[in-house]
Amino acid sequence: MLFRRAAGFGWRTLSLSILMIGLMFADLHYRYLNTVRNVLSVALTPLQYALSAPIDALEWLQVSAATQHQLSTENTQLKQQVLLMQVKLQQLINMQEENSQLRALLKSSERITGQFQEAKLLAINLEVNSDEMILDKGAEQGVTVGQIVIDVSGIMGQVISVTPFTSRVLLISDPRSGIPVQDDRSGFQAMILGMGTERPLSLIHVSETADVKVGDLLLTSGLGMRYPEGYPVGVVEEIEKTSGEPFMDIKVRASAQLSQSRRVLLVRHDFSVEQRKRMIEAGLLPYAEKSSGAKL
Amino acid sequence: MNFRLALLLFLSFSSAIALQFLPVLPLLAPWVPQWLTLVAIYWALVLDDHFSLSWICFIGLCIDVMNGSVLGLHALALLWISFLVLKNARHFRRAGRMQQILEMGLLILAYQFILWVLQGVMGQAVLQWKPYLMSSLSSAIIWPWLSLLLDDIRFSYVRLKDDR
Numbered sequence: 059m060l061f062r063r064a065a066g067f068g069w070r071t072l073s074l075s076i077l078m079i080g081l082m083f084a085d086l087h088y089r090y091l092n093t094v095r096n097v098l099s100v101a102l103t104p105l106q107y108a109l110s111a112p113i114d115a116l117e118w119l120q121v122s123a124a125t126q127h128q129l130s131t132e133n134t135q136l137k138q139q140v141l142l143m144q145v146k147l148q149q150l151i152n153m154q155e156e157n158s159q160l161r162a163l164l165k166s167s168e169r170i171t172g173q174f175q176e177a178k179l180l181a182i183n184l185e186v187n188s189d190e191m192i193l194d195k196g197a198e199q200g201v202t203v204g205q206i207v208i209d210v211s212g213i214m215g216q217v218i219s220v221t222p223f224t225s226r227v228l229l230i231s232d233p234r235s236g237i238p239v240q241d242d243r244s245g246f247q248a249m250i251l252g253m254g255t256e257r258p259l260s261l262i263h264v265s266e267t268a269d270v271k272v273g274d275l276l277l278t279s280g281l282g283m284r285y286p287e288g289y290p291v292g293v294v295e296e297i298e299k300t301s302g303e304p305f306m307d308i309k310v311r312a313s314a315q316l317s318q319s320r321r322v323l324l325v326r327h328d329f330s331v332e333q334r335k336r337m338i339e340a341g342l343l344p345y346a347e348k349s350s351g352a353k354l
Numbered sequence: 355m356n357f358r359l360a361l362l363l364f365l366s367f368s369s370a371i372a373l374q375f376l377p378v379l380p381l382l383a384p385w386v387p388q389w390l391t392l393v394a395i396y397w398a399l400v401l402d403d404h405f406s407l408s409w410i411c412f413i414g415l416c417i418d419v420m421n422g423s424v425l426g427l428h429a430l431a432l433l434w435i436s437f438l439v440l441k442n443a444r445h446f447r448r449a450g451r452m453q454q455i456l457e458m459g460l461l462i463l464a465y466q467f468i469l470w471v472l473q474g475v476m477g478q479a480v481l482q483w484k485p486y487l488m489s490s491l492s493s494a495i496i497w498p499w500l501s502l503l504l505d506d507i508r509f510s511y512v513r514l515k516d517d518r
Contacts, residue, residue: 066403067403067407067437067440068437068441070407070408071407071433071434071436071437074407074408074411074433075430075433075434077411078411078414078426078429078430078433079426079430081425081426081429082424082425082426082427082430082472082476084425085424085425085426086424086476091425094425095419095425098415098416098419099419099420102416102419102420105368105371105372105375105420106375106420108372109372109375109376109377110377112377113377181377182375182377182420183374183375183376183377183378183383183386184375184420184421184422185421185423188421188422188423190422219422226422234478254482255380255482256380317380
């Protein structure tokens, strides 16, 4: 027993390490391993749903424990809300028509309208330091990479990978995420970068002369062909000027409730061919996007 | 390896994965202990040279898929931590409780340090370092209870010493 220890585990560690490093390299630089990833993720999908089940059960319990009185008051409230929304919608339809006429006069392109699909975030605690979420809709339900995820108050992120029954969303608070935006008040355009979980976003490369004020609403500008135009991203929270620095330090609070929303909408948007052509002519599209459509 | 031991291994690892990904309040998220690494360390100490490094790599790959990280990242970190544990198994087994708590904290910190370095090498910026300390601390504190619990279950269901 005492001398049974095989000397082999050092060699095994070494060979497995080399294998794993090779795997990491292959996964980073080539797309060979997507099938491996897909097979494993399909196998793990039941676990992801199972982990989300307790929270769903709690929500269900909350609903079923509600009294008739509570439900009926909620119902009347909702009916009132629907009425209000419908009135507002009537005005909006009118305005939309007017808007498209004006745009035609100005010879500018039509605004794109998206199709919406409801989805739910699976409650899974992913590793700290990665701002990703998992949705309960996947390729089988028609989700594709590059779709935008919004909640009731603004942009949450974009779909970065899809498996048959789930899909992965990169939140706008992730350091890898960047969104081209424009100031709703002044029309000033800039980029928003994520700065990590639970931290304000950052509006970058804004010089001191730019027309940006605290409280300004920032909307997606539609440049870059990833996020459609006109969705709220955040509100300018704090502007800091450091003498000697070329750019200001601007903090932005995300409009969407990134850590609280569970019911979200997937937006399917198609940029028109004409729009695409114009953007390429203006040099606004990177080369990679010219040949193939929205690609990560 | 007998059937009961295999079942126990499967159950302990799958519940560790489940605990790792269990939804918690955002405030508590950085305090979630590294359940999977702790369970891996426990079985490395118990099984010694019967401990399968290939299986630990496979489990690491599953974590990578769940997390969406580069395939092999967690597998490599788990592999190296298991190697460290196997290499110093006798030392860890002889250590007193307080010493074990301290060393587990350091091991978990090393595990996260490996992840951090690998992610850095691949150019994926990791901005916050405090969660690493927090989860190392909670892992170290949870270790004595976890090992006692697993010991208890193991002694009542599997006779390991007779099998060898």
